[in-house]
Amino acid sequence: MAIPVLVEICVDDLDGVLAAEVGGADRVELCGDLLEGGTTPSLGLIELVLDRVSRIGVQIMVRPRGGDFAYSATELEVMRRDLRAIATLAERSNVAVGVVFGVLTSDRRVDVAAMRLLIDAAGTVPVTFHKAIDASDDVVAAYGVLRGLGVERVLTSGGPGTAAEGAQTLAHLVSISAGGPAVLAGGGVRPANARALVAATGVGEVHLRAQVPAARGDGGLVTDLAIVRSVVEAVGAAHHIDDAAASEVVLALDIGGTSLKGAIVDSSGRTLHTRTEQIVEPGDAALQLVRGLLARLAAEAETANLHVVGVGVVTPGIIDSGVVVYASTLEWSDVPLRAVLSADLSVPVHIGHDVRSAGLAEGLFGASAGLPDSVFVAIGTGVAASIFSGGTSTEGATTSAGELGHIPAIAGGEVCTCGQFGCLEVYMSGAGLARRYLALGGTEPLTAAQISQRLSHDPIAAAVWADGLRALSLGLTSVTLLLDPAAIVLGGGVAQAEDTLITPLRELLADSLAWREPPVVSRSLLGSAGGRVGASVLAFRAAGRGHYVDAWLQAAVLVEPQSHSLQPL
Numbered sequence: 061m062a063i064p065v066l067v068e069i070c071v072d073d074l075d076g077v078l079a080a081e082v083g084g085a086d087r088v089e090l091c092g093d094l095l096e097g098g099t100t101p102s103l104g105l106i107e108l109v110l111d112r113v114s115r116i117g118v119q120i121m122v123r124p125r126g127g128d129f130a131y132s133a134t135e136l137e138v139m140r141r142d143l144r145a146i147a148t149l150a151e152r153s154n155v156a157v158g159v160v161f162g163v164l165t166s167d168r169r170v171d172v173a174a175m176r177l178l179i180d181a182a183g184t185v186p187v188t189f190h191k192a193i194d195a196s197d198d199v200v201a202a203y204g205v206l207r208g209l210g211v212e213r214v215l216t217s218g219g220p221g222t223a224a225e226g227a228q229t230l231a232h233l234v235s236i237s238a239g240g241p242a243v244l245a246g247g248g249v250r251p252a253n254a255r256a257l258v259a260a261t262g263v264g265e266v267h268l269r270a271q272v273p274a275a276r277g278d279g280g281l282v283t284d285l286a287i288v289r290s291v292v293e294a295v296g297a298a299h300h301i302d303d304a305a306a307s308e309v310v311l312a313l314d315i316g317g318t319s320l321k322g323a324i325v326d327s328s329g330r331t332l333h334t335r336t337e338q339i340v341e342p343g344d345a346a347l348q349l350v351r352g353l354l355a356r357l358a359a360e361a362e363t364a365n366l367h368v369v370g371v372g373v374v375t376p377g378i379i380d381s382g383v384v385v386y387a388s389t390l391e392w393s394d395v396p397l398r399a400v401l402s403a404d405l406s407v408p409v410h411i412g413h414d415v416r417s418a419g420l421a422e423g424l425f426g427a428s429a430g431l432p433d434s435v436f437v438a439i440g441t442g443v444a445a446s447i448f449s450g451g452t453s454t455e456g457a458t459t460s461a462g463e464l465g466h467i468p469a470i471a472g473g474e475v476c477t478c479g480q481f482g483c484l485e486v487y488m489s490g491a492g493l494a495r496r497y498l499a500l501g502g503t504e505p506l507t508a509a510q511i512s513q514r515l516s517h518d519p520i521a522a523a524v525w526a527d528g529l530r531a532l533s534l535g536l537t538s539v540t541l542l543l544d545p546a547a548i549v550l551g552g553g554v555a556q557a558e559d560t561l562i563t564p565l566r567e568l569l570a571d572s573l574a575w576r577e578p579p580v581v582s583r584s585l586l587g588s589a590g591g592r593v594g595a596s597v598l599a600f601r602a603a604g605r606g607h608y609v610d611a612w613l614q615a616a617v618l619v620e621p622q623s624h625s626l627q628p629l
């Protein structure tokens with residue numbers, strides 16, 4: 061193929077847009093409700109898409125309903141107002157924005173008056189006339205009228221059938237298209253026939269849906285990355301497919317207390333595929349589970365023509381030079397995890413501490429992004445912190461910095477599992493709150509979340525929670541006085557409660573820091589994705605590809621894959 065053609069993917073949700081962008085397409089046509097043939101997408105979806113994309117052009121459908129293209133005065137007014145709103149959004153967008161609409165008269169000719177009204181409403185935003193042209197009496201005559209109106213592009217299959225059936229008309233339109241509008245061929249275009257269509261017609265742009273049935277099985281459709289990649293491969297400019305980086309991925313594994321969460325993450329930070337296993341048995345069984353999960357992910361990546369360049373694993377416990385020195389929940393001591401996994405997978409492997417890695421991810425892409433001084437505090441079963449000071453993550457002399465859970469918070473307090481008394485996590489942690497609730501006379505075992513939900517009517521819950529808040533605020537007061545962070549970000553399961561945790565904590569911290577402003581206190585933005593994101597960052601860095609990470613966008617790392625199957629490229 062001498063000159064690559066532009067590839068436009070028709071989508072109706074954010075995931076579809078991002079799949080088109082990752083897959084190397086040039087543009088999306090953003091619609092609402094593709095099952096109805098595409099209608100005007102909601103303003104919320106348009107805003108979200110324009111916020112999240114980094115490269116791909118966005119053509120926005122303006123069609124008030126399914127059915128024919130002869131609109132009432134009221135429908136035209138709705139379209140006019142939609143176009144005005146889109147034009148305003150387009151002004152502050154970093155990517156190319158266009159609009160797509162078409163109006164016919166009741167005798168199936170281009171409605172020139174209505175088109176003039178709408179083109180005027182679109183302002184400087186380029187206009188594509190959509191497949192309404194194929195419902196017109198005479199496609200070639202309609203094309204001439206649209207040229208006169210200054211329409212930039214026409215989406216057409218050259219008649220009522222598919223683009224392949226209308227190839228002759230398409231070729232004719234291309235031959236007269238020097239003065240515009242551009243011819244965008246759509247209608248039955250697939251990866252398998254795109255090349256032949258381009259060869260037969262000379263079109264410079266193709267348009268297609270790239271959808272497969274959604275895994276949720278309700279008859280809905282989702283955009284499929286593999287189809288996008290295939291069509292781009294067949295005819296496209298291959299924005300990053302020519303680049304070796306396109307097929308390079310890492311395996312990221314987040315080892316938790318009860319489960320393993322594995323993922324395949326691409327060079328733009330997007331998670332392509334995930335796989336989860338429950339840890340049923342600790343010790344060697346858990347180690348074999350880790351090896352098995354990573355081997356499966358590696359095999360799946362290979363089947364999809366993806367090239368695994370590195371592995372990042374984040375785990376609780378004490379880690380030193382790739383060895384898990386001690387991890388209590390896993391019952392691991394001196395497990396040479398890095399050596400075992402590099403031998404299995406033959407790529408660089410990095411073993412990171414779970415909280416420090418989540419803190420790294422939060423500092424790069426989350427609530428403390430861009431702040432060189434910040435502290436990430438994970439409140440789960442226990443409590444630990446990840447410290448960024450002067451732009452550097454602090455590990456400490458024995459790689460055990462950040463053990464905030466065992467800071468003495470209450471002098472002469474209750475005994476901790478570590479043997480000391482009054483540690484912070486005795487009072488504020490999943491385990492601590494649950495234990496104290498029962499110890500103070502609670503009649504049923506409750507989780508931290510349940511305790512936080514009954515503060516108004518359960519005095520024991522209220523007392524336990526208040527003690528926890530006090531211990532946490534004292535610990536964070538010490539942290540603030542010592543490190544002067546700009547922000548403290550709270551993550552982990554217990555940190556989900558905004559009203560009962562973050563808000564009172566801000567007040568307590570302000571009270572105990574009488575002579576200085578408290579740092580900003582906020583909830584983690586990455587949430588449970590933090591471990592995965594941190595592990596993928598560590599993996600790309602271990603593979604000597606840290607520069608990929610420098611270009612990642614927050615929106616990309618937050619993308620969750622929509623299906624559990626990874627299609628071959």
Ligand SMILES: [Zn+2]
Nearest residue numbers: 466476478483
């Ligand atoms: Zn302790």
